[in-house]
Amino acid sequence: MSLVRFAVVVAGAALLAVSCKSSSSAAGGGGGNVSINGAGSTFIYPVMSKWSSEYQKVSPTTQINYQSIGSGGGIRQLIAHTVQFGATDGPMTDEQLKEAKGPVFHVPLVMGAVVPTYNLPSLAHAIKFTPDALAGIYLGTIKTWNDPKLTADNADLNLPATPIVVVHRSDGSGTTYVWTDYLSKVSPEWKSKVGNATSVNWPTGLGGRGNEGVSGTVRQTPGAIGYVELTYAMQNKMPAGEVKNRAGSFVTPTIDAVTSAAAGAIATLPDDLRYSITDSPGDKAWPISGTTWAVVYKDMPAGPERTAVVSFLRWALHDGQKFCAALDYAQLPPELVAKAEAKLDQVEPPKK
Amino acid sequence: MVTDVQTVPRASHAQRPKSLRRWGPPALRGWTTGDAIFRKACAAIGASIVGLLGLLIYELVRGSRESLEKFGFRFMVDRVWDPVVERFGASTFVYGTVVTSIIALLLAVPLGIGIAIFLVEIAPRKLGAPIGFLVELLAAIPSIVYGLWGLFVLAPIVRDDVAPVLHKTLGFLPFFRGESHGVGMLTAGMILAIMILPFIAAVSRDVLAAVPTTQREASLALGATKWETIRNVVLPYGRAGIAGAVVLALGRALGETMAVTMVIGNNPQIAASLFEPGYTMSSVIANEYAEASGTVYLAALTEIGLLLFVVTFAVNGFARVLIWRMARERRA
Numbered sequence: 001m002s003l004v005r006f007a008v009v010v011a012g013a014a015l016l017a018v019s020c021k022s023s024s025s026a027a028g029g030g031g032g033n034v035s036i037n038g039a040g041s042t043f044i045y046p047v048m049s050k051w052s053s054e055y056q057k058v059s060p061t062t063q064i065n066y067q068s069i070g071s072g073g074g075i076r077q078l079i080a081h082t083v084q085f086g087a088t089d090g091p092m093t094d095e096q097l098k099e100a101k102g103p104v105f106h107v108p109l110v111m112g113a114v115v116p117t118y119n120l121p122s123l124a125h126a127i128k129f130t131p132d133a134l135a136g137i138y139l140g141t142i143k144t145w146n147d148p149k150l151t152a153d154n155a156d157l158n159l160p161a162t163p164i165v166v167v168h169r170s171d172g173s174g175t176t177y178v179w180t181d182y183l184s185k186v187s188p189e190w191k192s193k194v195g196n197a198t199s200v201n202w203p204t205g206l207g208g209r210g211n212e213g214v215s216g217t218v219r220q221t222p223g224a225i226g227y228v229e230l231t232y233a234m235q236n237k238m239p240a241g242e243v244k245n246r247a248g249s250f251v252t253p254t255i256d257a258v259t260s261a262a263a264g265a266i267a268t269l270p271d272d273l274r275y276s277i278t279d280s281p282g283d284k285a286w287p288i289s290g291t292t293w294a295v296v297y298k299d300m301p302a303g304p305e306r307t308a309v310v311s312f313l314r315w316a317l318h319d320g321q322k323f324c325a326a327l328d329y330a331q332l333p334p335e336l337v338a339k340a341e342a343k344l345d346q347v348e349p350p351k352k
Numbered sequence: 353m354v355t356d357v358q359t360v361p362r363a364s365h366a367q368r369p370k371s372l373r374r375w376g377p378p379a380l381r382g383w384t385t386g387d388a389i390f391r392k393a394c395a396a397i398g399a400s401i402v403g404l405l406g407l408l409i410y411e412l413v414r415g416s417r418e419s420l421e422k423f424g425f426r427f428m429v430d431r432v433w434d435p436v437v438e439r440f441g442a443s444t445f446v447y448g449t450v451v452t453s454i455i456a457l458l459l460a461v462p463l464g465i466g467i468a469i470f471l472v473e474i475a476p477r478k479l480g481a482p483i484g485f486l487v488e489l490l491a492a493i494p495s496i497v498y499g500l501w502g503l504f505v506l507a508p509i510v511r512d513d514v515a516p517v518l519h520k521t522l523g524f525l526p527f528f529r530g531e532s533h534g535v536g537m538l539t540a541g542m543i544l545a546i547m548i549l550p551f552i553a554a555v556s557r558d559v560l561a562a563v564p565t566t567q568r569e570a571s572l573a574l575g576a577t578k579w580e581t582i583r584n585v586v587l588p589y590g591r592a593g594i595a596g597a598v599v600l601a602l603g604r605a606l607g608e609t610m611a612v613t614m615v616i617g618n619n620p621q622i623a624a625s626l627f628e629p630g631y632t633m634s635s636v637i638a639n640e641y642a643e644a645s646g647t648v649y650l651a652a653l654t655e656i657g658l659l660l661f662v663v664t665f666a667v668n669g670f671a672r673v674l675i676w677r678m679a680r681e682r683r684a
Contacts, residue, residue: 070642096645165533170618170635172435172643195436198643206535206629207618208503209639216503216614221511221533 034308035063040074040087043174043229044292047110048087050323051316058315062308071174072198078104078295084309086295089174090181090198091274103298105343106273109316111262111330113230114178114288115240115253119218120145120160127241128153128250131279131287134243135187137164137225139194140204145223153250160223167217167226170207172198178290179227182278186287227288230255231328245287246279257286258330266335273339289330298347310348317341409661416655418648427655433620435640440652442659444620448537448630449663452612453605455541455626456548461598463545464552465587468594471553472560473582484557491550499614502543507534507615510542515627532627533617540616540630544608548601555600559593560586595675599668606664609634633660 038048045068052064066087069077074086079100091106116129133149136142142149145159169176177198184191194200206221208214211232218226218238230253233240242250251257264282269275277289294313300306317340321331332340413420419427423440430441467487471480515532522528532538563586571581587594609632617629618639633656644650 072643072645075645093645170613171639172641174643197436198645199435199640201432201434201436202619205619206533207631207639208535209613209618212500213503213614216500217507217535220504220508220535 033061033063034304035065036085036305036308036312037065037067037083038074038085038087038294039067039069039077039083040295041071041089041174041292042068043089043112044068044087044110046231047320047323047327047329050327051312051320054320054323055312055315058319059308059311062312064312070172071177072172075295078297084296084300084305085313087292088295089290089292090177091276091293092295100297104295105298105347106293106295107313107317107340107343108273108291108293108332108336109313109340110321110324111258111277111289111291111332113253113255113258113261113286113330114175114182114227114290115230115233116225116227116243117215117218117233117238117240118225119222120162121222123157123239125157126239126252127157127159128244129241130244131182131186135183135190138166138168138183138203138205139187139190140166153244162223165221165224166202166205167208167214167221167224168202168205169211169214169227170209171213173210174198174290174292175211175227175229176200178278178288181276181290182288185276185279230258234328243287245283245285246281247283247285249283251284251286253286253288255325255328255330257284258289259333261285261287261289262291262330262336263333266333269336269339273343296347300347302348306348310344314341314344314350317344409658412654412658412661416651416658419651419655422648423652427652428659431620431622433636435644435646435649438646438648440648440655442633442656444622445631445633445636445656446659446663447622448540448616448620449606449632449634449660450667451537451626451630452540452544452616452632453602453667455538456544456605457598457602459542459545460549460552460601464549464597464601465556465594467549467553468556468560469582469586471557473578473586484554487550487553489550490546491554495547495608495610496614498543498547499611502539502611502615503535506542507539510534510536510539514538519627526624527626529625530627533629535615535617535629536627537616537623537630538626540612540632541626543611543615544605547608547611548605551601551604552594552597555597556590556594559590559597562593563589591678592675595671595678599671599675602671603664603668606667607634607660609638613638633657633663 045066048066048068052066055062055064071088071090074083074088075092075096077083078086079096081101087109092100092104097104116134118127120127127150130149130153133142136149142164144161144163146161151159177196180190180194180196180200183194184196194203206217208217208226211228214226214228215232215236215238218224228238230240233253240253242252244250260282261277261280264285265275265277265280273293275291277291279287280289296309296313300309317332317337321337324331419440423430427440427442429443430439431444432439432441433444434440471484475483511532511534515538518528567585567589568581571585576584612632613635616632616635618631618635619629620631620636621628623630637653637656641653644653
């Protein structure tokens with residue numbers, strides 16, 4: 001993983017060097033080649049790289065360089081002004097916004113979900129989890145699979161008396177952010193004891209590095225439960241549990257259920273779009289859903305760079321969304337696209 | 353070694369009048385211009401190591417200042433690592449690093465020296481070369497490959513085969529209590545042992561090969577058996593070199609990140625049982641640095657780096673003193 005990431009960074013740096021050269025020579029000739037740099041979330045990287053190659057077809061003079069160094073790194077680079085946009089799986093904190101020189105806008109780009117996965121032999125169908133059960137398991141109060149809190153909703157499954165081995169991400173990640181955000185909302189005990197962040201002080205369990213570390217540990221350990229990104233679970237054909245949402249129905253994790261979660265929460269979204277759509281009220285909503293935002297400065301200096309950033313993000317909100325499904329990302333609901341675009345309009349109004 | 357080389361020109365130095373040595377033309381000082389340049393260049397390269405180390409320490413201290421001020425000595429003893437409330441303590445990570453390194457050494461040192469003895473003293477030459485090559489090849493495998501292999505292959509073996517046996521036979525010791533989930537400190541130590549094995553084996557092999565044949569022949573001539581020769585003559589002769597190999601391997605074990613992270617379970621706790629998950633200093637830096645937000649959090653991670661530096665320094669220093677004492681006792 002680190003090797004891959006290293007290769008990506010090197011390739012990015014090489015691209016950067018090449019594009020700097022070409023843009024400076026083009027500037028001498030009065031040409032309009034622009035290269036813009038973004039950095040942050042690893043979650044969004046697959047669709048971001050698809051976007052940057054597709055966008056080159058739409059706007060051949062714009063080069064997008066995106067380095068997937070992690071959301072925290074993306075925010076740090078935005079604050080340090082080394083990139084034109086950052087991408088993050090959790091909204092910037094008030095402290096980070098204060099650190100940034102100038103107001104920052106959050107522009108939602110894609111959505112994803114986190115799903116519970118487990119290692120129990122031959123079950124007839126997916127396990128149904130209530131919010132209480134998930135919080136209890138991760139707090140360490142539910143210790144075996146045949147605990148009444150689990151069997152109540154899974155009477156037909158004959159869950160075994162196997163001890164539950166809790167697995168979590170050991171590296172700081174947006175996945176953990178969404179997972180703990182959800183647990184904090186559904187369990188007051190979790191909120192006061194553990195809380196919500198990209199890394200937390202886990203009450204129990206084993207830590208695996210990255211999605212592959214968590215899924216590997218779950219697969220190797222009978223009775224284990226872990227959480228991974230929906231895309232990862234789908235691509236690796238891992239069992240994913242159903243979770244009871246706020247409306248009271250058990251939902252199977254799908255990308256449509258994630259889009260419903262955003263749609264269900266649309267009325268209550270804050271103006272700055274630093275929202276959370278976990279435990280969303282929608283009837284079909286998947287309760288453990290998250291968003292990746294682009295973060296940009298509201299007062300970017302006018303010029304070709306600002307135009308390029310805004311038009312790229314605007315394109316990603318509209319035409320770009322159609323590449324989401326193929327890569328197992330959830331699209332933004334149209335209402336949210338409108339709100340996101342309103343933010344971009346404040347950075348630079350669209351050309352008529 | 354260094355002093356041996358330098359004594360030669362210095363001796364000829366002393367024979368010349370002092371003024372000439374200092375101020376005379378280069379040829380009379382015994383140095384050509386080329387020599388002078390070479391000497392200065394080497395001195396600069398040597399000094400750059402010290403400079404680099406100084407800069408490193410300076411940067412680490414500067415980066416961890418906020419954490420140093422906020423937690424002070426408590427950072428070293430606190431067992432809680434909670435990014436949410438920004439309370440950071442490093443003792444669990446220090447424990448994990450030291451314990452896994454000790455396990456690795458306990459497993460790899462006898463194995464590595466055994467391999468070296470086999471290659472130099474016992475194996476026919478035709479067999480020794482390819483086996484030596486294979487051992488060195490172990491050092492070229494990327495650590496992430498070791499890590500994933502450890503997670504998918506070694507961890508289940510430890511859980512199903514190694515841990516139950518250890519529990520049954522040595523379960524009265526606190527180190528082998530409870531149940532293993534596969535990943536944990538024992539598995540991490542085993543992976544580390546495999547990773548540092550080539551260092552110990554390859555360096556020890558070269559050390560043993562450098563033991564003069566006359567020493568062996570003398571021992572055999574006195575009627576010693578092969579085993580007695582190896583034990584009483586060859587190994588003591590190469591003792592300092594082998595200890596150097598162990599120190600080198602220990603440095604690698606203390607700093608290894610990726611492979612350990614995959615199999616240690618990443619749970620900051622101080623548990624006596626080696627079946628339990630643990631966490632190491634380098635692992636927590638690798639795991640959390642990219643996503644760390646907040647200046648205190650970053651400073652705490654940097655301080656872990658500083659602490660790792662100090663621990664490595666202390667352990668290395670300790671090992672060196674041990675070797676030095678051993679060598680002195682031999683002479684006495």
